[in-house]
Amino acid sequence: MEDIYLSKAEVSYETVHKAGIRNIYDWHQKAWMCFPNRHGQKRDFLIRIDDTNQGFRLLVISTEKPSKPDWCPDGSWKTKKITEDFFEADHYDFSLLANPTFKTNGHRGTKKRVPILMENDTLDGQTMHPGLLSWIRRKGEQNGFVIDEKTLQIRRGRRQEFQAKGIAGCFSSVEFVGTLKVSDGNLFKNVVRRGIGTGKAFGFGMLCLARRMDGQA
Numbered sequence: 001m002e003d004i005y006l007s008k009a010e011v012s013y014e015t016v017h018k019a020g021i022r023n024i025y026d027w028h029q030k031a032w033m034c035f036p037n038r039h040g041q042k043r044d045f046l047i048r049i050d051d052t053n054q055g056f057r058l059l060v061i062s063t064e065k066p067s068k069p070d071w072c073p074d075g076s077w078k079t080k081k082i083t084e085d086f087f088e089a090d091h092y093d094f095s096l097l098a099n100p101t102f103k104t105n106g107h108r109g110t111k112k113r114v115p116i117l118m119e120n121d122t123l124d125g126q127t128m129h130p131g132l133l134s135w136i137r138r139k140g141e142q143n144g145f146v147i148d149e150k151t152l153q154i155r156r157g158r159r160q161e162f163q164a165k166g167i168a169g170c171f172s173s174v175e176f177v178g179t180l181k182v183s184d185g186n187l188f189k190n191v192v193r194r195g196i197g198t199g200k201a202f203g204f205g206m207l208c209l210a211r212r213m214d215g216q217a
Contacts, residue, residue, distance in 0.1 A: 004153045004193055007034070007060040007079040009072045016056055019071040023162035024049070024171070031058070034066035046195045046206040048097055049124055065192060085096035087189055089182070089211040096176045096207050097157075100135045113198065115172035119154060136176050139196050144187025151178035160202070171199045179212065 021027055031047045032038070047064035060066055096160040100116040104127070120131040129136075132154055140147050157173030184190045195205030 002193065003065075004082040005060075005062050005065050005079055006082055007066050007077065009058040009060075009063070009068075009077045010052070010055060011058070011072060011076055012055040015071070015073060015076075024160050025162040027058070027168070028202050030069060031060060033069035033071070034060060035064060036067060044202050046200055047203050048206040048208065049203045058069060059206060059208070061193065063194075078139075082192075086211065087185060087192075088161045091179060091181050091212040092209045094176075094178065094180050094207055094209050096136075096196060097204055098136075098174050098176060098197045099171045099202075099204040100132055100174055101172075101198050102130050102135075104129075116174075117172065126129060128178070132174060132176075140180065140183075142187075143191035143196065144184030145180045145182050145191075146180045147176075148181065153177045162202075171202060171204065173204070 027049050030032045048059040101113040103111045104114055116132055116135055118131045119133055121134055122129045155175040160171040160173055162169050192207055197205050
């Protein structure tokens with residue numbers, strides 16, 4: 001198994017302002033500073049940003065041990081290796097900040113991604129639009145886990161808008177919180193490393209986990 005590192009930075013609003021971070025694209029650029037000398041390489045790490053009401057918390061999951069970026073003050077950065085025994089549990093509490101989308105026909109037969117906004121599937125003429133529930137079920141089936149829907153909470157966040165190189169971008173933020181049961185250990189470890197859904201370079205897709213010590217979902 002590849003090594004997996006979990007890093008955390010807890011920084012004040014003042015620190016974020018001084019670093020010039022205004023939106024999720026700025027966070028995306030600042031996260032790259034954790035991996036110096038990798039210009040032109042493909043991104044292979046995940047990030048998540050949460051507003052804690054006292055500042056921001058940046059989480060990074062990577063297979064390469066990151067460095068503390070210069071904009072992050074001493075003492076606010078921590079990195080630990082996720083040990084193999086973490087994955088020996090059957091049940092976990094989880095939080096997933098995601099950008100759920102589906103592909104639909106666009107102009108001249110091209111496919112385009114549109115955000116999923118409704119909780120349940122909806123029929124629009126002859127087209128069935130997937131809902132958030134079916135999206136998270138399908139992602140579980142594909143990635144080796146089953147959601148306990150009795151515990152599932154779906155929290156819609158605000159739209160994340162940004163400008164990148166003169167082009168406007170937007171993501172729809174949805175947080176899924178609950179418990180899950182592992183059905184395929186190898187697939188599950190892989191999704192922890194690789195993430196779920198679209199927008200993974202911009203703070204979406206990280207599966208945050210805590211083992212359930214009682215073994216119950």
